[in-house]
């Protein structure tokens with residue numbers, strides 16, 4: 001049962017909002033938004049619902065695509081309390097470890113694709129990706145190929161917010177304000193975003209073209225200078241871009257042909273979201289390195305991981321050189337214990353199989369009915385990861401200008417009806433918790449149909 005938290009009972013709602021407005025810097029938030037309206041304080045959550053200020057909302061985003069086993073699970077709180085009472089902290093530098101971290105490393109190696117047997121722990125997706133970037137340089141230097149420094153990413157990529165991971169991102173708005181210039185170390189290839197860029201090509205033909213754009217970048221830079229292709233199997237934050245069949249296998253073939261590493265950023269897709277434990281299984285490819293975060297603990301506590309294939313480990317652990325990298329809270333015993341319990345829940349409740357065999361197909365079929373709306377160009381999904389692409393003209397796939405905020409309007413209209421989805425540019429993204437029910441999916445589709453109709457009527461009325 002979820003607990004209602006009243007950690008600061010002496011403060012009224014208005015006092016808390018005022019403190020937050022005055023003192024709290026929010027991620028990805030325009031300061032003007034907080035000046036014009038007080039923050040919405042969420043103070044409890046259970047199952048697929050969040051609550052605050054007397055309002056209860058169905059959260060079809062599972063927070064930020066992370067609360068995969070749902071909110072308010074007492075067994076996770078108990079696992080945290082038990083671990084914290086036993087060993088509240090010890091570091092994992094040098095040759096020290098702790099029981100939950102050791103067990104978690106073994107469990108992840110069992111679950112991961114063949115050959116991925118070693119894991120490094122961090123606290124966020126950005127840190128796991130940053131770690132992968134450092135490991136890639138470490139690896140090529142040890143192999144005597146220090147010129148292999150270029151990383152290829154793709155348009156619409158999102159890999160995090162540290163300086164190095166920001167440089168990988170495909171959205172210029174995230175780079176320019178900080179003066180981050182990817183310079184000569186990051187090359188950006190096409191995204192396999194068929195709906196927006198596929199034109200008259202079939203998805204499969206477009207997938208080949210998008211994969212070839214990666215090969216073209218490798219050839220233009222010279223394979224001897226290219227270290228890795230870094231990719232999200234399903235591009236998430238910029239619109240749930242599900243790749244065409246065969247695309248990722250073709251990218252892997254290209255990487256192998258040119259001796260370039262392939263990194264799967266499975267921060268969102270990892271641990272079940274696409275209906276297999278890893279999107280590598282869903283889309284038929286194998287990475288050399290993969291990163292995990294969100295679903296690893298269902299965000300009950302911050303933990304992330306970088307998993308590495310034996311072929312890389314052989315090189316980087318081949319001599320006495322120290323991997324000069326790590327975080328104070330890497331392999332934290334409490335977060336590791338929570339992640340272990342989270343894996344227990346996923347396995348004991350068969351949640352990943354349920355997504356593949358039942359929830360995923362049901363979700364896609366129901367959402368597809370929204371394509372009847374004049375505002376919906378395409379509905380796409382992989383497992384419980386969906387994008388609803390809005391459009392102005394279906395036939396030409398023309399979009400409304402982003403400044404119109406169409407997606408925000410639809411998102412707000414849905415919220416007024418009790419539903420959270422995530423507006424991302426011109427795409428509504430949905431990433432529900434794995435415990436979502438058919439009835440909750442039905443409710444979602446009804447609410448979105450109404451919200452789309454309301455906004456379409458408003459557009460028609462000018």
Ligand SMILES: Cc1ncc(COP(=O)(O)O)c(C=O)c1O
Nearest residue numbers: 124125126158159160232267268
């Ligand atoms: C694919 C992907 N990679 C990396 C990140 C960064 O993770 P974090 O916010 O935990 O640093 C995200 C966050 O949304 C993500 O979606």
